[in-house]
Amino acid sequence: MNYVIIGNSAAGIGAAEAIREVDAESAIVIISDEPESAYSRALISYELAGWIDKGELTFRPPEFYTEKNIEVQSGQRVVKIDTSVNEVHLRGGDTVPYDRLLLATGGSPQKTGVKGEEKEGVFGFRTYGDLQKIYKSVKKAKEGIVLGGGCIGLQAASGLHHHKIKTTIAITSPHLLSQVADPECGDFFQALFEDNGIKVKTGVKPLEFKGGDRIETVLFDDGTELPTQLVITGKGVKPNTDLAQGTKIEIDWGIKTDDRMATAEPNIYAAGDVAVTKDRVSCESTVNAVWPCAYEQGRIAGLNMAGKKVAYDGSMRMNAADFFGVSFISIGIVKPVDAGYESHSYFSQDQKIYRKMVFKGNHLVGAVLVGIVDNAGVLTNLMRKRVDVSTIKNDLLQGRYDFAVMSKLIKDQMESFQEPEYQEIVVV
Amino acid sequence: MPDKRKVFVVSNLCTGCRTCEIACAVEHSQSKTLLGAISEELPPRYRIQVQAGDDLKLPLNCLHCEEPDCLFACKSGAVSKNPETGQVSVDMSRCVGCWMCVMVCPFGAAQPDHHRGKVIKCDLCEGRAGGPACVEACPTRALFYGTNEEFRAFIEEMKQIGIIGKSA
Numbered sequence: 039m040n041y042v043i044i045g046n047s048a049a050g051i052g053a054a055e056a057i058r059e060v061d062a063e064s065a066i067v068i069i070s071d072e073p074e075s076a077y078s079r080a081l082i083s084y085e086l087a088g089w090i091d092k093g094e095l096t097f098r099p100p101e102f103y104t105e106k107n108i109e110v111q112s113g114q115r116v117v118k119i120d121t122s123v124n125e126v127h128l129r130g131g132d133t134v135p136y137d138r139l140l141l142a143t144g145g146s147p148q149k150t151g152v153k154g155e156e157k158e159g160v161f162g163f164r165t166y167g168d169l170q171k172i173y174k175s176v177k178k179a180k181e182g183i184v185l186g187g188g189c190i191g192l193q194a195a196s197g198l199h200h201h202k203i204k205t206t207i208a209i210t211s212p213h214l215l216s217q218v219a220d221p222e223c224g225d226f227f228q229a230l231f232e233d234n235g236i237k238v239k240t241g242v243k244p245l246e247f248k249g250g251d252r253i254e255t256v257l258f259d260d261g262t263e264l265p266t267q268l269v270i271t272g273k274g275v276k277p278n279t280d281l282a283q284g285t286k287i288e289i290d291w292g293i294k295t296d297d298r299m300a301t302a303e304p305n306i307y308a309a310g311d312v313a314v315t316k317d318r319v320s321c322e323s324t325v326n327a328v329w330p331c332a333y334e335q336g337r338i339a340g341l342n343m344a345g346k347k348v349a350y351d352g353s354m355r356m357n358a359a360d361f362f363g364v365s366f367i368s369i370g371i372v373k374p375v376d377a378g379y380e381s382h383s384y385f386s387q388d389q390k391i392y393r394k395m396v397f398k399g400n401h402l403v404g405a406v407l408v409g410i411v412d413n414a415g416v417l418t419n420l421m422r423k424r425v426d427v428s429t430i431k432n433d434l435l436q437g438r439y440d441f442a443v444m445s446k447l448i449k450d451q452m453e454s455f456q457e458p459e460y461q462e463i464v465v466v
Numbered sequence: 467m468p469d470k471r472k473v474f475v476v477s478n479l480c481t482g483c484r485t486c487e488i489a490c491a492v493e494h495s496q497s498k499t500l501l502g503a504i505s506e507e508l509p510p511r512y513r514i515q516v517q518a519g520d521d522l523k524l525p526l527n528c529l530h531c532e533e534p535d536c537l538f539a540c541k542s543g544a545v546s547k548n549p550e551t552g553q554v555s556v557d558m559s560r561c562v563g564c565w566m567c568v569m570v571c572p573f574g575a576a577q578p579d580h581h582r583g584k585v586i587k588c589d590l591c592e593g594r595a596g597g598p599a600c601v602e603a604c605p606t607r608a609l610f611y612g613t614n615e616e617f618r619a620f621i622e623e624m625k626q627i628g629i630i631g632k633s634a
Contacts (some may be wrong), residue, residue, distance in 0.1 A: 050539070052538070078541045078543070080541040080564070081541060081564075084562050089562060089563075089583075090542075090562050095561075097540070097541060097542055098543050099543075102608055139548070144587075176500065187484050195600060201500065222542060233625060249492070258529075279527045280522070299505045307627030329539065329541040329566060330535070330566055330569070330570055331539045333539065337538065356570075357569075358564060358565040358566055358568065358570055359564070359565075360564070360565065363580065365565055365571050365580070367568070369569065379619060411565055411568055411569075411578055412568070412574065412577050412578060413569060413574035414565070414568050414569045414574075415567075415569055415571035415572055415574055415576070416572065416573070416574045418569060418570055418572070419572035420559060420571075430530035438484060440515070440526070440574050441517055441519045441524065441525045441526050441573045441574050441575075442517035442519040442522055442523075442526070443517075443519060443523065444517055445519060445524065446519060446520070446522075457531070457532070457533070458532055459529040459531050459532070459573070462472075462474055462475070462529055462614070462617075463474075463475045463524065463529075464524075
């Protein structure tokens, strides 16, 4: 059996590790267009912010590939999949045969569509390559602008700030973190960033990146023009689906997968930021481009590629971050779209605590935690298992959601708690 | 035979005295004494937590899961599971405090330590001669360190001598 994996990040590694659990012998080839060994894309903002040492982005030790007997072809780009003969074509003309193929091709930063976007000093913020380019600009920059008020945008801004750059976050929405939190939570973070010396400009759209070859100013639709030598755009990520062209693989924003992470093309699987999966909370098909989902999808794909029959119970929208010492976790549906949801929030400016829970019927479907994030995984688990939480709803609203509280549900809904670990806590 | 021992809990033997928490914190201090620990610049934190429900007291610790969500979610490669012992460990030098594990641990056993900017969780007191300090310290034997089989045998023994109910 020949396993070929395109992509060397969370999903690709998750698949390779899972395959090796089942199949110690067969050849595994990982092909990546990035020159580096496996590194954690999600940590580039941590490096920029000086929280981890330069070059400490690897998430597996250097001996990982040899120990697992995995061949890596780095800096190689797959340009085509020939499904008639089960081969992938590399840019240089070489071909690699596969019996099972995983597309873990990830996503790319979306273009802003703003005039002047190609100027030097305007960067996406996703890859190690992006980070290296930003480092070069950082040395010369006095002022920086981050376009985007999501987690990545805020982390990028913290990073520029760390490099003593006068940083402004400019966003079109009226509040920071508008996709993942309430206005009052967004305003809380705005105050936190401003207290730390980062400006926040809300409700503005960039009209033009101005300057010569290099960026000099950004013109906004409110007429203001801010000088800058460095712009980081954080407009979100678009799945890299190009390779699916000319195959039976179905695209709906990302690559459509079934519950075994298989695509519509025989023997081809997809996982990670490129894959459309069922969201286990909203039940909608979507791309949940976050590290834990990517790894898990890769793992499920790998197990199935190696002949196990394992179903994926679906992805979840989730994110965690830490800004100026204030922790932030957002899980599930946090911005209800209709009246079928019930939201409760608690906010204490003094204690720097914010908490929001979203319910639909008897189910917890979303949560935002700021400041205190302990036991967040208990909430994730309640959402993931879709258990009836009506008997502990008051506890949840009071901020009590440790395992002891959850254990009240276990007796009544035993069928949802079948993992061996639940049997190891004996409540006699 | 691989050593698959871990810490098990018999919740109804727990009185909620929190001796385990103290023992855990002391074991993870620099000085390894309570007096020394409380005067350390960064006081140690306990990994085991006595949680209380309506009629339940539960000294909760990392369960070293078969399929550890924390391992799957860790984006810095700090979490690993020893295939021999089943122990789930965090390499503190690699932890970046991203709270991914905190976000996914179904038991709340991976906790953020804001003072150190890293996660803390049970390390089974690795290398400690007497085994995990919490188990040794528990005055009511609500904690048990051993294999699954040893734990089941322990439960039977406790039932036979009438310490815990015969119904379970």
